Amino acid sequence: MKIALDAMGGDNGPEVTVKGAVESLNELEDIEIYLVGDTDRIEKELKDKSFDSSRISIKHASEVVEMDEATTSAVRKKRNSSIRIAVDTVKSGEADAVLSAGHTGVAMATAFIVFGKAKGVDRPAIATTMPTLNEPFVLLDAGANVDCKPINLLQFAFMGNAYYKTLFNLQSPKIGLLSIGEEDSKGNELTKETFRLLNESGLNFTGNIEGKDIFGGTAHVVVCDGFIGNTVLKVSEGLAEMILSMLKREISGLTSGKIGYFFLKPAFKNFKTKTDYAEYGGAPLLGINGNCIICHGRSSSKAIKNALKVSNRLAKNRINNIISESLLKN
């Protein structure tokens, strides 16, 4: 598969994206990468690296979307930005998927406008993978749609189902509806009606799931509207940071802190690896006529590499075709 990588995207730009791209070549035999962005800067990063030059090529883009730009004007005015040209490269058929760690809003909006919605889909959704004590779960919508109707959530369930199957090779993922009480009757207007639709969907629907249980691994796919989903994501990020900061503060306040930390360091390190978003390789915008995967702005080269793997897999499996088929059949 050919991936168009927005080389300028992310807090550290080409330094990190180019490194991730080169590293991915060793692990993925069938991948080819377009590095989209400022030729000079990309060449500078490529200079010292050894790689198969038949599998990496540069596509010049004269503009960059900055992280703090307003979405609408950036989408409308910056037609020569790296993200726009990367998306266009997929649209023209030259590449099979686009990957960006840049401005999330602009990347999503550009992909949505250029690719259009997949057949049978009313609202595309962002699917985010999160760790649990056991297998990871996929949460969607993670922020594309702030106000939703029950039919949208039903479609998110089908999208999440197809995505989880593709990503983790699981035949019938358990689908949970994020609500505030496990009983059928609990929730708000939106979730109560969605519950009814999911019950009749033919999916492996396991009912309402409460916030405290999503990390327990009871559902593989957790469905909610984008406002809640984005809030859950951000709260989790903030809380995890707070807990680790507090523990750090307590440990550094102890006279025995340094020695204790010395003995436990491998445990903290393992924990960090297991909860590292970089392991999960980005979040796709599902339900559009093309593959678009978004990474965290803070992505490391490892995160980029893992996201390239996911992009490759989604493109190869034609995830959005699977989604359309499952929705049109329903």
Next chain:
Amino acid sequence: MKIALDAMGGDNGPEVTVKGAVESLNELEDIEIYLVGDTDRIEKELKDKSFDSSRISIKHASEVVEMDEATTSAVRKKRNSSIRIAVDTVKSGEADAVLSAGHTGVAMATAFIVFGKAKGVDRPAIATTMPTLNEPFVLLDAGANVDCKPINLLQFAFMGNAYYKTLFNLQSPKIGLLSIGEEDSKGNELTKETFRLLNESGLNFTGNIEGKDIFGGTAHVVVCDGFIGNTVLKVSEGLAEMILSMLKREISGLTSGKIGYFFLKPAFKNFKTKTDYAEYGGAPLLGINGNCIICHGRSSSKAIKNALKVSNRLAKNRINNIISESLLKN
């Protein structure tokens, strides 16, 4: 102040509630407690304890609401339950506040029905106190109202403002609106319109606050609808448990785990104290004509004692009168 304590409420019933009540007498000079529930069981718990008997008395209740009962039928049928009699004790003027660690839904619904709404309040709300790296913050609504209008969220802000002032002696708490983006224009239909109302409210409104920032201490009061609020609460609970379980698993998997843990034990203990919900003393249902404070079912005697302190403080300050006045003035 006189507090009617639902002695049967909570996972451990009288064993814990009676202990918490007795302990609170030493710390609060002006408190008197009605222990409401099965006389025999309460007397059994009181037998071995020394306390000022002029400040604790028993009010018999022949029924108990079990944790898994359906709210509506329990409220309608169990008129002699400990929670109902405790609420009635406040309604009749014998006590100033009711406290329960029992069935949250039944306690809330009973208080709502028996007390009625406070003047100027459309929807009462549950206010939960949560820890941050610095000062705690209050989140409301934490679950009383699953579908809200902007006017409800505006009123929650006034309630949270009055509550934070009363609880932490802060003249002008910073009020944040939970949303998915800091800019004024970000959010869903509900938050966008609420933003406008809060801007004109005269409160110390600091704008939208994202989920990742609530634990950073940027707002003292975080306003949202009860579906989101309850979800945030539950996700936080679940994630904190998962993080600690994962760390524990990693530590116990190390040969040097035991020795390292030995040196860091005080740090983990301090961390636990600082994040212990028991420190924060329960969550009130604000905006009703009476004081009702709910504790976690898993409450320890210390949590009950701290909740008795909060109940005493809210009753003394006539929190719901303050709320009515601020809403009627607005």
